[in-house]
Amino acid sequence: MESLKGGERASLNQERVCKRCKKTFTQSSNSPSSCRFHPSFFVSRRHDDQKRYxxxxxxxxxxxxxxxxxxxxxxxxxxxxxxxxxxSYDD
Known part of the structure; x- marks a missing residue:
């Protein structure tokens, strides 16, 4: 495994804000289950028209x-x- 240079190590440990869940994270601790979010919108369905969102x-x-x-x-x-x-907002 290659060793990380100072700038790369700092980048992995830099705190960022997730644009989906708004929590802070670092790249070094980011995993496939780190972020919990809704992939869709909070919507309103009117009772007078059940088929439109x-x-x-x-x-x-x-x-x-x-x-x-x-x-x-x-x-x-x-x-x-x-x-x-x-x-991240930087991505």
Whole structure:
């Protein structure tokens, strides 16, 4: 195994922010199960039209069913349903 030069080692240990889950991470600790997120949008499905989906907006009526389109979780703060590597804003 090649030894890392100072700059490469520093880059692996530099803290970054994940653009999916917003947590800080380092490349050296990033693994396929590090990031937990929803791959889809939190949407609103209006009861008067069950076949059309809308992104949740500030003017959505209170009777709209709101959920994550990927897994059906109804809480906007629900724990993510998928895991993967963290993705940096720098990537």
């Amino acid at each position: 809308y992104e949740l907006g500030p003017d959505d009526p209170p009777y709209a069913a709101k959920f994550y389109d990927c897994c059906g979780a109804e809480d906007p703060e629900a724990f993510g349903c998928k895991t993967d590597y963290h993705v």
